[in-house]
Every structure is written in structure tokens, then in C-alpha cells.
Amino acid sequence: MRRRSSPAKRVSAAESTSHGGGLPLVGLALAVILWGTSFVAIKAALVGFGPLAVGAGRMLLSSTLMLALWPRIDAPDRRPGDWRWLALIALLYPCLYYVLEGNALTLTTASQAGTVSALVPLLAAVGARVFLNEHLPGRAVAGLAASLVGVVVLSLGAPAQAAAPAPALGNALEVLAMVSYAISMLALKRMTSRYSPWFLTGVQFLVGALLFLPALILMPIDAWGRVPLEAWVGVVYLGLFVTLLPAGLYNFAMSRMPTGRAAMAINLVPVVALVTGFVLLGESLAPIQVAACVVIFGGVVLGQMQGSMGGRSEVERAGDGGSSAAGQLRPTDAESAES
Numbered sequence: 001m002r003r004r005s006s007p008a009k010r011v012s013a014a015e016s017t018s019h020g021g022g023l024p025l026v027g028l029a030l031a032v033i034l035w036g037t038s039f040v041a042i043k044a045a046l047v048g049f050g051p052l053a054v055g056a057g058r059m060l061l062s063s064t065l066m067l068a069l070w071p072r073i074d075a076p077d078r079r080p081g082d083w084r085w086l087a088l089i090a091l092l093y094p095c096l097y098y099v100l101e102g103n104a105l106t107l108t109t110a111s112q113a114g115t116v117s118a119l120v121p122l123l124a125a126v127g128a129r130v131f132l133n134e135h136l137p138g139r140a141v142a143g144l145a146a147s148l149v150g151v152v153v154l155s156l157g158a159p160a161q162a163a164a165p166a167p168a169l170g171n172a173l174e175v176l177a178m179v180s181y182a183i184s185m186l187a188l189k190r191m192t193s194r195y196s197p198w199f200l201t202g203v204q205f206l207v208g209a210l211l212f213l214p215a216l217i218l219m220p221i222d223a224w225g226r227v228p229l230e231a232w233v234g235v236v237y238l239g240l241f242v243t244l245l246p247a248g249l250y251n252f253a254m255s256r257m258p259t260g261r262a263a264m265a266i267n268l269v270p271v272v273a274l275v276t277g278f279v280l281l282g283e284s285l286a287p288i289q290v291a292a293c294v295v296i297f298g299g300v301v302l303g304q305m306q307g308s309m310g311g312r313s314e315v316e317r318a319g320d321g322g323s324s325a326a327g328q329l330r331p332t333d334a335e336s337a338e339s
Contacts, residue, residue, distance in 0.1 A: 051099065063205050088187050
């Protein structure tokens with residue numbers, strides 16, 4: 001039987017689709033900071049664990065937290081066949097994403113991987129225009145272009161690093177990880193009109209924990225004793241702070257604004273990654289990279305000013321009429337929660 005929800009205690013899926021003033025932007029800011037520091041944390045975790053074991057550890061910790069919160073999450077409006085979309089979302093992110101990114105960071109630096117992550121807005125904006133009928137008005141397009149130019153300069157200005165044995169291959173894997181994430185993000189957007197963002201986040205990491213668990217089970221017993229403290233700290237930080245919280249915050253923000261505009265904030269992730277890589281790992285920060293960070297930040301601010309300057313996307317205007325692009329493209333799939 002479907003669980004009944006208490007409005008005072010549970011997170012409503014319907015509430016998540018309304019426009020919540022400055023809260024979505026606060027959520028985006030926190031998500032960016034946590035995601036930006038994740039590259040350094042992954043580097044630390046990889047000192048003692050393999051990429052799959054790191055993914056398993058962080059998702060098991062996050063899933064434990066998610067299970068504690070599960071009773072407070074509103075039951076979704078499930079429809080036959082939704083399970084296909086939920087499976088696609090979870091398999092692309094976090095599963096495939098963690099495999100690609102974990103291996104990428106064994107080959108490239110945290111700073112370079114962070115810069116590649118800025119490709120997500122471009123991928124998401126194009127996909128949202130094609131599949132969700134969203135568009136980026138002039139100010140948002142200009143901001144996106146400026147921030148992408150900054151990302152290019154940031155990458156070209158990166159000096160060689162001893163911690164990057166094969167940066168070209170590592171960055172290529174990171175690009176594939178971003179493609180996987182962008183596709184998952186667009187699929188998730190289709191579900192937010194009927195599913196709480198936290199329900200979707202929980203499904204993502206519960207599925208990921210189950211699929212990655214064998215990586216820990218098959219880890220040799222003697223290898224556990226050789227894991228250094230920094231690797232444990234990296235996994236715990238990833239699992240308790242980075243894996244679950246920013247994904248939920250970002251899903252919340254994306255449920256209340258167009259996908260392309262929400263994704264633009266990810267352009268700040270490389271800035272955070274670059275600074276933390278410099279401070280914590282000693283990765284070089286050249287003057288031209290500092291200038292590139294300023295350009296990226298300016299582009300994101302310009303793009304995020306769109307809503308306050310009066311220009312609104314097709315999705316926001318459609319929302320005034322009681323629907324949205326996400327709602328118009330609702331899937332007809334999902335396992336029924338009533339069975």
C-alpha cells in the first residue's frame with residue numbers, strides 16, 4: 001500500500017516543483033563547493049583504495065544516511081514503467097560516472113579533472129533544448145560562452161603535474177563521465193514533477209551501493225591493513241558529505257529552475273577544484289589560471305542574473321500555466337508503489 005505522507009514532516013514532490021526564491025541558488029552554491037572539493041578527496045582515497053572500492057565505500061555511507069531519512073520522504077506519484085527511467089538515472093549517475101571519474105583521477109590531476117567538469121552545462125543546455133524544450137536567452141548564452149572560454153584558458157594554463165601520468169587519457173575519461181552525468185540529469189528532470197528530489201537521490205545511491213558492493217567484498221583481507229589514514233578520511237568525507245548532500249541539493253535546485261540555468265553553476269566546480277588542489281595537494285596555480293577563474297565566475301554570475309533581470313525560459317513560463325517541459329514529457333513508465 002502507498003505510504004501516506006504528513007505535510008508537516010515529509011518532503012512533498014509537488015513542493016519541489018514550485019519556484020522557491022533564493023533557496024535553489026543557496027543549494028547550488030553548497031553543491032558546487034562540495035563537488036569542487038570532491039576531486040581532492042578522491043585523490044586521497046585512491047592512495048589506499050581502487051576506483052571501484054572508493055565508489056562502493058562512499059555510496060554505502062551515503063545509502064546508510066539515506067535510509068535514515070527515507071521515512072520522511074514523500075511517496076512519489078508512480079506510474080507503470082517509471083522503473084526504466086529510474087534505472088537509467090541510477091546506472092548513468094552515480095554508477096557509470098564513478099567508474100569513469102575514479103579511473104580518470106588515477107591518470108590526471110584534481111585540477112584538470114575539475115576543469116573538465118565545466119563541460120556539463122554545455123551538454124545539459126543542448127540536451128535540455130532538444131529534449132525538454134528549454135532555451136537559454138541571450139544573457140544566459142553570453143554567460144555560458146564566457147565561462148566556457150574561461151575553462152579553456154584554465155586548462156591551457158595548467159602546468160605539467162607529476163600526479164598526472166596520462167593526463168590526456170584521464171581527461172578523456174572525465175569527459176565521458178560528464179556525458180554520463182548530463183544524460184542522467186536530463187532523465188531526472190523528467191521525473192521531478194512527480195518524484196521528490198530526495199527520493200530520486202536515494203534511488204541513485206541505493207542502486208549504486210548494491211552494484212558496487214562486490215568491489216569491497218572482493219578486496220583482499222591484507223589490503224585493508226595497508227590502507228593509509230588519508231584514504232579513509234577521503235572515503236568518509238566523500239560518503240558523508242560529497243556523495244549524497246550535493247546531489248540532493250542540486251536535484252532540489254534543478255526541480256525549481258530550468259536545467260540549463262541550474263547546470264551553469266557547475267562552471268564554478270573547476271574553480272573550487274583548482275584552489276583546493278593548490279592548497280591541499282600542491283598543484284600549481286599559474287597567474288593565467290587565476291584570471292580564468294575570474295572569467296568563469298563572471299560568466300556564471302551573468303547567466304544566473306537572467307531570472308532577476310526579467311528574462312524567463314519557456315519552462316518557467318509554462319509553469320505559470322500549471323505545466324512544464326518536464327511535465328509535458330512525463331514518461332509512462334514506473335513500478336507501482338501500490339503493489
